[in-house]
Amino acid sequence: MKRTRAVWRDFFELPLEVKQQYANSPSTYEGYGSRLGIEKGAILDWSDYFFLNYLPVTLRNQSKWPAQPVSCRELVAKYGAQVTKLCGRLLKAMSINLELKEDYLQNAFGGDEMGACLRANFYPKCPQPELTLGLSSHSDPGAITILLPDPDVAGLQVRKGGKWITVKPFPNAFIVNVGDQIQVLSNANYKSVEHRVIVNSEKDRVSLAFFYNPKSDLLIEPAKELVNEDRPALYKPMTYDEYRIYIRMNGPCGKTQIESMKSNR
Ligand code: OGA
Ligand code: NI
Numbered sequence: 382m383k384r385t386r387a388v389w390r391d392f393f394e395l396p397l398e399v400k401q402q403y404a405n406s407p408s409t410y411e412g413y414g415s416r417l418g419i420e421k422g423a424i425l426d427w428s429d430y431f432f433l434n435y436l437p438v439t440l441r442n443q444s445k446w447p448a449q450p451v452s453c454r455e456l457v458a459k460y461g462a463q464v465t466k467l468c469g470r471l472l473k474a475m476s477i478n479l480e481l482k483e484d485y486l487q488n489a490f491g492g493d494e495m496g497a498c499l500r501a502n503f504y505p506k507c508p509q510p511e512l513t514l515g516l517s518s519h520s521d522p523g524a525i526t527i528l529l530p531d532p533d534v535a536g537l538q539v540r541k542g543g544k545w546i547t548v549k550p551f552p553n554a555f556i557v558n559v560g561d562q563i564q565v566l567s568n569a570n571y572k573s574v575e576h577r578v579i580v581n582s583e584k585d586r587v588s589l590a591f592f593y594n595p596k597s598d599l600l601i602e603p604a605k606e607l608v609n610e611d612r613p614a615l616y617k618p619m620t621y622d623e624y625r626i627y628i629r630m631n632g633p634c635g636k637t638q639i640e641s642m643k644s645n646r
Pocket of ligand 1: 587
């Protein structure tokens, strides 16, 4: 965990010309990007990121991952394998909590064909942190997210009721976010967490978000076992591909996207 985070910090500290060789493609989002200074007058997030596909293996293109630092590709591959296993175990625990068979969630999301991607985030220190956010309020669109935060700098905030609560970094611990697709499948027995990142005037911050997502062309809908007369299905069936298009069109905007998916029953 430490080495993988360190390798990304080293990547973000490379000269801009080197990082720009990995500039992301607007269609796939893969590669290095920054939303700073794109549009005059727009309020943009104070962060750089690197986005890559990890699963399915057919979408994994290691030649697009950073060649520098030299250990980056190998470490990311190893890190991804371990975190994928952890995601599988968490989905089992969550299935059991919902009184479903332990493989229920994983199977409903595509079994061995689930998707995964990694977003390495870099939040530079900001001279006037009260004027911007590192990452605007959103919920993660997929199933679950395993976040490796920076142990030295707090930044992540979660919304509880009407209040933003800063999550204290805890050494060697992951933060697990419930994503929108678990909310749909569990018929809102689990709720995705609304979160955002604030910036710091003293220190920059590195975090790794590993997203575990449904197979993209599978219809995701509330589990039949969790639907009854008292609690009808709250969401209509939709593929993750369709949901992602919708999300990307609108950009981060709290939990309004998943809320607007509620069927009118
Ligand atoms: C994300 C995210 C939080 C953080 O990348 O979706 O919420 O602490 N990151 O960087
Ligand atoms: Ni997030």
